[in-house]
Amino acid sequence: MLLVVGAASGMVVTDGIVGETTAQDSDECTFPVSATDATGTEVTVDEEPESVVTLNPSAAQTLWEIGAKDKVTGVTKHASNLEGASERTNISTAGQTITHEVVVDLEPDLVLAPLSAVTTEEDVETLRDAGLTVFAYPTAESIDEVRQRTLQTGEFVGECEGATETVEWMDEKLSVVEDAVDEQEKPKVLYTFFGYTSGTNTFIHEILETAGGVNIAAEAGIEGYQQINQEVVVTEDPEWIVLNSDSTEVPDGNGFQETTAVKQNQTVVIDTNRLNRPAPRIVYAVTELAETFHPDAYEEAVKAAQSTPTPTPTESPTETEPTPTETEPTATATQTPAATETPTATQTPENSDGDGAGFGVLAVVGSVVLVNALVLGARRRNDGH
Template sequence: MPAVVGAPASVSAQSAQPSCSFPFSATDATGTNVTVDSEPERVVALQPSAAQTMWEIDADGKVVGLPIGPTTSYLNGSESRTDVTGNDGFSTSIETVVSLEPDLVLAPNSVPNETVETLRNAGVTVYKFGLSGSIADVSNKTIRTGRLVGACGAADQRVASLNETVASIESATTGQDRPRVLYVMSGGYTPGNGTFIHEIITIAGGENIAATANITGYQQINPETVIQQDPQWIIAPDHMSTLPNRTAYAATTALEKDQTVRVDSNYVSQPAPRVVRPMETLAQTFHPDAFDAENVSSPSDGTNTAPGSQTTATTGPGFSVVAAVLAVLTLTGALFARR
């Protein structure tokens, strides 16, 4: 089912209807007006965030292909689908996707336009999403996904639940003193303004020192800036067993007081509905009394979450000052997690 290029669609993600009708057309991030003629029965998700969204809107039964590995293993039943990852472990296997004969392919922003065009030239309908730089973008992406695959009602309900959780967290943290926070990534990178991770930190009641230092997007942060801003908390994704071996980190209040927290690397790096999980963890870490008083609870993931995949806060032994100062970061390939 090839993509159809033409006039922009009148239906937007923000105005999705509770029931879906087809054909449906919408302009994607490549400027292509993509038409889905009938409700898709076979869907391929090219990146984990698209797969997570399909699971979250109870449309996982339609998914026939996705990247198989640590970034999707938390999705129940994902291992039974076809792996669409290329031989290099990162790119998309065009031949595999085409062989699955999908009615629709969902391509997050990290998928190269060349991959999208190659699939379209092979007669495959592909919708590419734009960059998700905010929680609102995640919500809109979820609604648009539901509209594309015929799960409008479930998508609307999931977004309503997400927004309710966000509102509860904001209510709990409003008026609280905001601790200075640094989110660390491989190679000294950190998320700044214009990233949904920045919004996670902000909504959770923290002050992202990268944004304060006028960092936009994902950039390396100067060690002198870290010392000057002196974060009171350091956050890291849970695939990092230790912090980078950087002297600047050792001089921070965060490490002097052993105030570090790890969040689920899949939930925090994939712009999809479960971003509320690390947000909830951080709010409870930064403002435990206010958070408990607000009685915030994130929506249940039902049977679609694999065991052992919940976001947890980790402080003290095992992620200590000594380990942070002495250990060498070994997971350099995780700088830009698959999304």
């Protein structure tokens, strides 16, 4: 059975425990607010911004969820799945995700820039040299970092209450998952995309394990986003294979075809906008996977949560479902995956979100033969997307 899962409620956990957040003592924001960003720069916002531009879709999604979307004046083309995004200025062109001139012309009070292979420190410096206030986020490596990023974003844009409510919503849903998977036998799981996978020190690893799975990439010692050897796939023998909506087919090769997951038709496709964006909607990816891996236990946990009196819940986020062209591609026929399995200092992980949000398509520093083989495989599997 190939499961293409839709929206569901769910909750995120770090290392099996629902994470605590370090929100302000009060939900009321105060200005000025200062923090050191990922470039080592002390960034100060003197007063509540009225206009904000985002350089990555995860930042845009966060602003939508915390109630600050009306302040957003510019987004990249890869945030088009968000309701109302078409009413904002598209800062991208057909061949370029970030057009500096467009961002500068918008004269935003604040620019939010999650760093990635797409959004670089050079982009940040260029915009700062043009007189803009830019806050650069580091690449998110855990679900707790998504929480902290959400709260920090709220502080910078004057939506502290909305940010706190969003994190509380995440934690409420994640606690249901924690209850559901507690004491359950955890299936072995592999996340794969064009032959790459997600190991330790990635928030996708945490998503898989929070949902009650055992990430075989981590078990095999893979760190970050790397290719996975088919011999490892055979040895680890995943019971479930997780795919994203940019790559909905299991890779070719006997290594994958001989797995329990393939033999028992246990593959699941998760929307890229939920799985590969380090932003609040990763909760949906967690709950969808928990329901897939542990359907009976998850159903019981949901019923138990519904029968327990709670304060008036925060309204769950809503979204416009993306079409295939609305997601930022991780690898297409024109993009080149790396041939090496271990990134070097000159290799920068790239992903479907451009924000540390999916396993990597690496800057090429390797064998042309292997590269071409991967690209041709990507063409066959994804027909040019």
